[in-house]
Amino acid sequence: MTPLRLGYLYGIGAYLLWGFFPLCFKLLRPAGPPEILAHRVVWSVVFVALLLAALRNIGFLRALLRRPRALAGIGVAAALIAVNWGTYIYGVNSDRVVETALGYFINPLVVVLLGVTVLRERLRPAQWAALGVGGLAVVVLTVDYGRLPYLALTLALSFGGYGLVKKRLGLPAAEGLFVESAVLALPALAYLGWLTAAGDAAFGHVSAGHTVLLMLAGAATAIPLLLFAGAANRLPLTSLGMIQYLAPILQLGCGVLVFHEPMPPARLAGFALVWAALIVFTVDALRASRRARAATMAAAPAPA
Template sequence: MWGMSEERRGYLYGLLAYVMWGFFPIYFKTLRPASPLEILAHRVVWSVVFVALLLTAMRNWRFLSRLLRSPRLLGGISVAAVLIAINWGTYIYGVNSSRVVETALGYFITPLVLVLLGVTVQRERLRRWQWAAVAVGGIAVAVLTVDYGRLPWIALLLAASFGTYSLVKKRLSLPPAEGLFVESSVLAIPALVFVAWLATTGDTKFGHVSALHTVLMVLSGVATAVPLLLFAASANRISMTSIGILQYVAPILQLACGLVIYHEPMPPARLAGFCLVWVALIIFTADAIRQGRRASRSRTATGSTAATVEPVTALPPH
């Protein structure tokens, strides 16, 4: 990458991050026959271990003193930790119960859920085309509910948990590595208790399936942290509108995994629902790009540095 501009590096880092997230279904499928809760517990524990080693190598532990002096910040991080655990656990369950297509749907509709949360929680005002995108997304969920014969609860829980997590994280000010370490640390004690309980009851699969399975369980911490750090490196180099467009790489690849590799069904009604979601995202993304260009022209005309490009999303998935 020598000689590559910072912007091109940003796009490369972002693409690598989202491609890694896009192939997560394959990774988590290989962790069976461990249960989703056992996989989640090990993902939490090994994330703490890996990021602790990383922070030690970077000699970057000063942030802990600020945390210990701020009960409000600790409370916010604890809430974020619970939300991301729900998101991770739901995703692992969806993948390992042969609902990869539905997990992809969850990340397709996440931007629309973020907009709704902005309206309901932060009292933001939507533009006309944003309302149009949300309305089309709502119709899509109705069509998919009829097709599934139930609410697509995995998709909705993924989108809702991640959207709420995003709102909480927006109010915190920790870099990705430090944030992941603290959130995982909050979850580490119950995760370790659960792992120990599985060991005592003889229900654990860790260390009892194969050497490769054990190694992959341990590396789940690395698999969690690396794309997150790549995303952070990307977000520091390119606009959030560009990140917002790149984010669709992950659910597209997840959808491809579900359809091509795992041969999950896609009946016509379900395809129609997905097409409506994609129409909503096209409207939403086009509106965000148009607003970004308008803000850029405004800054150029006024010479102001205060205006900012409206982001399509602010955080990565998974």
């Protein structure tokens, strides 16, 4: 199998798993969002530690401990992904799956906005137009909800910021996830200990199946991230960008078709504006990629 085809399989696998996450997290009730988040963190550490031990790659920790700036960046990344995970779990289990899907539709536009504000990148006119249409969509959805769609914005901003920090750190997927989860593991364990002592823990008190599902939350977290890393190493960025819309489309389908969440005309109009912004953004990215390839080929020396 060619690396390109393998990359597509990895990417589609990752986004399919992320797309069906709402179905998984609904099964974890009656555990509350903080308890689910804590188990997700703790079992992620266990799962990735076992994976790294099997790969005999624990030695990377020694080198990382000699990089204080990298450790500080990992702390920031851990805080951002904790906010993202916690917000997503809360959104799914409070019957707001549609709004969480909106967050991941908005995310590419947030990434562009971070490029302008943090990395001082220059945008092409089409990118500015996409951001403008996306901003209008937020206004329409704010009127529809009667409030800012804060769950969607929190998800988009936290995941966009997480991606920015991860890009600057440049850590491999498994090693990065292990250290981030390890940073969060102590407060997660402390919370679970307090919850158990107070007699409010769902873990071990609902059913054997429920307990196993909470333990599998770590694997469910790590596997799509590892698949995504495999795709990112094999696919062009434009191809990866096209696949990423698979997850929020599936999440939206879960919210509307499976959980029967409302989709009134005004909300549908807001989503339509987001999709229009993403079409403009994607078409512009494809054109820019083609122009860059053409310029590279034109600049390449002719064979002797």
